[in-house]
Amino acid sequence: QVQLVEAGGGLVQPGGSLRVSCASSRSISSINIMGWFRQAPGKQRELVASITSGGSTNYADSMKGRFTISRDIPNNTVDLQMNSLKPEDTAVYYCNGITVWGNYWGQGTQVTVSS
Numbered sequence: 001q002v003q004l005v006e007a008g009g010g011l012v013q014p015g016g017s018l019r020v021s022c023a024s025s026r027s028i029s030s031i032n033i034m035g036w037f038r039q040a041p042g043k044q045r046e047l048v049a050s051i052t053s054g055g056s057t058n059y060a061d062s063m064k065g066r067f068t069i070s071r072d073i074p075n076n077t078v079d080l081q082m083n084s085l086k087p088e089d090t091a092v093y094y095c096n097g098i099t100v101w102g103n104y105w106g107q108g109t110q111v112t113v114s115s
Helices: none
Strands: 004-007 010-012 016-025 033-039 048-052 056-057 067-072 077-082 091-099 102-105 111-112
Touching: 004 091, 016 033, 016 111, 033 067, 033 077, 048 067, 048 077, 056 067, 056 077
Parallel strands: 010 111
Antiparallel strands: 004 016, 016 077, 033 048, 033 091, 048 056, 067 077, 091 102, 091 111
């Protein structure tokens, strides 16, 4: 069983940057895939970025070049660095972890991009 807790959401201006972090109760090295998803009002939840236990990353097209997913293995966290933020990036951002034993979600953290 894995507990995931997101932190770092908040209000930023367009063009600004924000880093959100996902803390895992389990070693992230034992989690096959860690990912960030987001869900904006009226929209479906969508993949933002993911990283495998081997370090392979994947990004949604709209996030490529702006967002970076990374791991902090000693602290069991996965971070999402968001740059050049746009109003359309406003959403609840969720951490996700996939293991052999299950698919786990955090509670989400709100990111609002507005002037």
